[in-house]
Amino acid sequence: MVQIKVGSESVVYTGDYNMTPDRHLGAAWIDKCRPDILISESTYATTIRDSKRCRERDFLKKVHESIERGGKVLIPVFALGRAQELCILLETFWERMNLKAPIYFSTGLTEKANHYYKLFITWTNQKIRKTFVQRNMFEFKHIKAFDRSYADNPGPMVVFATPGMLHAGQSLQIFKKWAGNEKNMVIMPGYCVQGTIGHKILNGQRKLEMEGRATLDVKLQVEYMSFSAHADAKGIMQLIRMAEPRNMLLVHGEAAKMEFLKGKIEQEFSIDCYMPANGETAMVTTNPSVPVDMSLNLLKREMALGGPLPDPKKPRTMHGTLIMKENSLKLVSSEQALKELGLNEHQLRFTCRVQLQDPHSDPDTLHRVYTHLKSVLKGYTIQHLPDGTVMVESIVIKVSSSAEDVNAKVLLLSWSYQDEDLGSFLSSLLKKGLPPGLC
Structure with a gap:
């Protein structure tokens, strides 16, 4: 997350975030910075996920069942993030169950992931940091680099391949080879944009028109297991409660779902919420605060006259003189102002x-x-x-x-x-x- 502050006005941009802790990263967190605008992604604007432990159990069960019947499992992922989480999950499961079926990962990505996770080890969760002293959790024993020729090997296997939406690249090539066998399985662990192969098969499409007008019959099992790096609706609302923004701006989502979430935000938090389209400009009115230093003598006098200090959220009238000096404002008693400025007092x-x-x-x-x-x-x-x-x-x-x-x-x-x-x-x-x- 990034915070930009100019004077007393600030903007927070979240990027992709998740309020649920992973096996390798902790949950997203932000302090109560009260920005003028909080810009949040809204990929899952209307989704509330089930328990992560249940999802992990179902994921391992589906992979294990497919391997047991001799099938191949394709898991389309993006290079970093969910890929490492699922790798740790399968690595631990394979070790515990003593499974022999090979697990492959796209060549080069594991090395890059190891490098970045070593570099930013303090960003990982406490368990990873403790284990890192003895061994690198990202140097997998059961997961090997993938070669294209392995896709034609007989027998069960699990392959992590990019990209995550089956719209191009190695994951699409493997999918084409394995789609005709009903023993095989593809598990989509994240969001798929409309129009991609991933989106089509998740919506039940079994005949796909490929390049060159070729038709692909999809016979393998298609499963969706949400391990996305994006926050769900509950997580977005949780982040708003933590940050307490004055205005909300939603991006990276579908219009109808964003409209629903926009209404919920305005109803629950009583703040303005914007959802501009791509290329559209959103005009947000802010009320910048002006910091004023207050004289201790004046404060003591006001407390003596008006009793204990009032609720800071309720306005209170105070009599004093405002002095602007060297780009700073100071509220003092009239007697102190006369003395500092060398002026004579006039009665009005x-x-x-x-x-x-x-x-x-x-x-x-x-x-x-x-x-x-x-x-x-x-x-x-x-x-x-x-x-x-x-x-x-x-x-x-x-x-x-x-x-x-x-x-x-x-x-x-x-x-x-x-x-x-x-x-x-x-x-x-x-x-x-x-x-x-x-x-």
Whole structure:
């Protein structure tokens, strides 16, 4: 898997992966990197595989039965990956059962596999790494290099040949030779693209049109055993849970199956999922985050004012000054900002006029306002001053008579920007009027 990160935005591309551990490799794993886009293959978008142990048991049983009746077994594979897993499986089984039928592998591929597995031994599972100290698990005792002439040898044998979809190469040549004998068997261990020989025989086609309009009758047994390197639907969903992406993009799959998986992803994870066709451009909107360093003094003050730290997923309003310096952002208290920047402090105040219907005198109306606020704002400092004003924290309230209506009063509210929330609350409260029965 590959992660590309530019600034605060990132993309993860999975390539082919499998969430089930193999005999030679561990399960795919990713940390909770929360990428903006996770690009995942979706070859088996609607498939959920059965137990791997059951598949291995069925695979060995089918191979053994074919060998016992004198048949030949062709296993089309790709060069690396499933081939080595199945080789280890058969090597162990042959050793345990003391079988004598030869097993062959396409020439050159075993040597290449050994080289790469030695080079990247830390990528294999723990059992392989432990055994590697005594012997190389990929130097097989029962599996030999294959020569084309061996295909015509009498008696049972097992051959691993490439490519894995029977669309060309050595696997197709061997298939043509063995297809007419019902004792023989071909086991397809992976996915086959539509139009390939592998796909046709898996769908039950028994007469194949070959090159030159020749017809090939398929009499051998055809078996499908999923040992693919691709993740199934359950594995794809598991990877999404691990990575927690903000957007999902599916590739390498069939449109109808991808559409089904797309709906499941959007329903379960509530994220956007895209499945562009080959050559199509997908436009994904991201919300890049901007990291801000916060002053420790400001944080302590906010904790003292607002209690313990809130849930990080819930927003919380904080008052401070944002300073941008040398491509970094820092949130500090206004006092610290003035000191760092060498600026003078200016006071900003808001003023609001509220019309109020009250037939009493101005002093009586002000006293009624004071009484009302005392009953509503229990935890605030409220003062009725001799100069004819009411103070709530930094908020000043004055009363004057309306020139148009003798029963109307005009309340003048003034507050500093620090008390903006409280000032807005008071203006809304007083616009509703004073409750009847106030003294």
